[in-house]
Amino acid sequence: MTDTRPQRKRALVLHPFVKGGAERSSSARLPEARLGEAVGLAAAIDLEIVQAEVVSVSRVRPATFVGPGAVQDVAALVTGTEAGLVVVDCQLSPIQQRNLERAWSCKVIDRTALILEIFGERARTREGSLQVELAHLSYQRSRLVRSWTHLERQRGGFGFMGGPGETQIEVDRRLIGDRIAKLKRELDEVKRTRDLHRQARRRVPYPVAALVGYTNAGKSTLFNHLTKAHVVARDQLFATLDPTMRGLELPSGRKVILSDTVGFVSDLPHELVAAFRATLEEVLAADIVVHVRDMSHPDHEAQKADVESVLAELGLARVGIEALNKIDLLSDARREELLNAAPRDPDRIPLSAATGEGTEHLLFLIDQRLALGRDTLETAVPLTDGGTLSWIYRRGEVLERRDDETHAHLRVRLDPADVARLRGRISSGE
Numbered sequence: 001m002t003d004t005r006p007q008r009k010r011a012l013v014l015h016p017f018v019k020g021g022a023e024r025s026s027s028a029r030l031p032e033a034r035l036g037e038a039v040g041l042a043a044a045i046d047l048e049i050v051q052a053e054v055v056s057v058s059r060v061r062p063a064t065f066v067g068p069g070a071v072q073d074v075a076a077l078v079t080g081t082e083a084g085l086v087v088v089d090c091q092l093s094p095i096q097q098r099n100l101e102r103a104w105s106c107k108v109i110d111r112t113a114l115i116l117e118i119f120g121e122r123a124r125t126r127e128g129s130l131q132v133e134l135a136h137l138s139y140q141r142s143r144l145v146r147s148w149t150h151l152e153r154q155r156g157g158f159g160f161m162g163g164p165g166e167t168q169i170e171v172d173r174r175l176i177g178d179r180i181a182k183l184k185r186e187l188d189e190v191k192r193t194r195d196l197h198r199q200a201r202r203r204v205p206y207p208v209a210a211l212v213g214y215t216n217a218g219k220s221t222l223f224n225h226l227t228k229a230h231v232v233a234r235d236q237l238f239a240t241l242d243p244t245m246r247g248l249e250l251p252s253g254r255k256v257i258l259s260d261t262v263g264f265v266s267d268l269p270h271e272l273v274a275a276f277r278a279t280l281e282e283v284l285a286a287d288i289v290v291h292v293r294d295m296s297h298p299d300h301e302a303q304k305a306d307v308e309s310v311l312a313e314l315g316l317a318r319v320g321i322e323a324l325n326k327i328d329l330l331s332d333a334r335r336e337e338l339l340n341a342a343p344r345d346p347d348r349i350p351l352s353a354a355t356g357e358g359t360e361h362l363l364f365l366i367d368q369r370l371a372l373g374r375d376t377l378e379t380a381v382p383l384t385d386g387g388t389l390s391w392i393y394r395r396g397e398v399l400e401r402r403d404d405e406t407h408a409h410l411r412v413r414l415d416p417a418d419v420a421r422l423r424g425r426i427s428s429g430e
Contacts, residue, residue, distance in 0.1 A: 008048040012077055013038050015089040016066055018057045029266070033299045037266075038089035038111070040216070044118050050081040064103070065096045071103050078104045087114055091267070094143045111267060112139060127190045134183040141176045206247070207370050207415075208257045210286035211323075212311065214303040215263030217294040218325040222353035223260040226363065250367040251360075252397045259286065266306045283311070288320045288369050290362070295338065295350075296329035320369060321347055323362055328352040371397065375419050379426065380407040388425050396422075 015035040031054045039052050055070050064071055065088070078086065085107045088100070092110040100108045109117070116139060119132045211219045223229060227246040244260045261283055283289060291307060293300055327335050327350045338350040349365060351358025376399065381388050389408060392398065395418050400411040414422060 008046055009085050010050045010081065010083045011042055011047040011085040011087055012074070012081065012083045013042050013049055013052040013087045013089065014055050014066075014074065015053075016055045016057045018060060029299050029302050034089060034266075038087065038114075041111075041114050041118065041265075042087050045114075045121055047085065047087075050083055051077060053077070061096075062093075063096065064099050065090065065092060071100070075104050078106055085109065087111075097143075115265065127187070130183055130187055130190065134180060134187065137176050137180050137183070141173065141180070206255055206257050207287040208245075208259060208285065209248075209288045209290060209366055209370075210259040210261060210283045211290050211292055212261055212283055212307060213263060213292035213323075214294065214297075214307055215265050217263065217292045217297075217303070218353045219260055219263065219292045222292055222323065222325065222351075222359070223258060225353050225356055225359055227258055248363075250370075251364050252367050252371070253393075254367060254370070254397060256287075256366070256370065259283075264307045264310050266302070284314060284316055287373070288366060289316065290321045290323050290366070292323045292325050292353075294326050295324045295334075296326040321349065321362070321365055324348055324350045325353055327357065328355050371413060374413045374415055376411065376413045377419060378409070378411050379422065380409050381426070382407055388422075391425065392422065 013035065015031055015038050017031040017034075035052055035054050039049055042049055053074075055066055055074070057066050057070070061067060066074075074086065077083070083106060086100070086104055087109055089111050091112055092100070092108070097108050097110065116132070116136050119128075120136065122128075211223055213219050223244070223246070227248050229244070229246050245257050248256050248258045250256060289311075291304070293304060297303060324338055327338060330338070335350075342348060342350055346365070349358055349362045351362055353359070374397070381392070383389075383403065383406060392410065392412055392414075396412045396414040398410055398412050402409045
């Protein structure tokens with residue numbers, strides 16, 4: 001039988017390491033760790049990685065980013081491995097990309113294009129598809145404008161006294177601009193729909209807890225464990241793209257909505273931060289944010305800084321709880337160190353989403369934090385008013401109950417909106 005499956009594209013992955021470069025969010029990382037992440041990103045779109053290299057760069061070259069010696073060495077690698085694609089783990093200018101493609105006689109993409117490609121393959125909902133297309137067109141428009149400036153461009157006159165008309169680049173630029181404007185209008189509609197959904201949840205109201213974190217930190221595995229859902233959870237970068245929400249019951253009996261969001265990554269393209277703002281607004285609207293961290297990763301501190309940087313850009317000052325995930329993958333000594341330090345920092349919960357260890361403590365802490373925003377009151381409800389008693393148990397947390405012959409005397413904790421509803425029920429005799 002003939003194998004009809006399409007052949008995977010053979011690719012080289014390069015991480016240019018700029019010696020003594022300016023401080024950046026990812027500059028504290030080991031070059032090998034950055035290369036490993038780039039390989040993971042490339043593997044996420046099913047490329048066949050034939051070789052991965054760290055390329056030392058003494059200074060960034062305007063024409064090719066890397067030096068002439070590195071350009072020649074990679075050209076030999078491309079020939080020797082028969083690679084059809086080179087992934088360069090940095091942001092290339094259009095001129096640099098074009099010059100490298102000429103020197104290596106193959107397709108070259110940078111980190112931004114690679115991440116956009118992953119997002120394009122993973123988007124499933126209409127909103128996700130719109131956001132990806134917007135980010136892709138924004139990126140392409142910058143490539144179009146800058147990389148074609150060497151072409152002669154016709155100039156028209158004023159009003160109807162114009163020249164021969166638009167050049168092809170101007171037509172393309174205008175068409176892309178029109179499509180971007182249309183996508184933004186459609187995403188505004190999505191945002192309005194999300195706002196309506198949030199308002200509906202506030203009327204219920206159920207508090208929202210959002211899981212955030214670096215890509216592949218284990219958010220979806222934790223989400224599945226807590227909610228018994230079946231969200232895609234793979235050991236793969238950007239396995240989750242579209243946000244997912246499920247109901248969850250806390251130890252007190254209180255119900256919350258848990259949200260699983262797209263993972264962050266270092267040097268996240270600005271096009272994606274802007275395009276996915278509507279999705280990430282679920283995080284901003286959450287009552288509590290849980291930062292899921294992969295404590296088994298050698299660069300977990302740098303990953304934490306990257307996540308906090310993006311959240312700060314979105315307007316979120318601080319994260320409520322840190323879930324220190326994957327303790328099952330740590331050495332015994334490191335695991336004990338985290339567990340022993342936990343009582344001194346109640347906002348950090350060591351856990352394993354894979355085994356379930358520590359997840360009950362996380363739910364208790366979420367419950368405790370949300371309770372801080374509730375009001376405690378004492379009330380007396382006639383024992384004959386079973387509807388109100390049932391409503392209190394369903395919507396609040398009964399801290400104490402004492403019954404006499406006619407009334408149930410309760411000390412209960414409720415959301416402020418439910419306090420007003422309870423008073424209304426009692427006064428109206430419902």
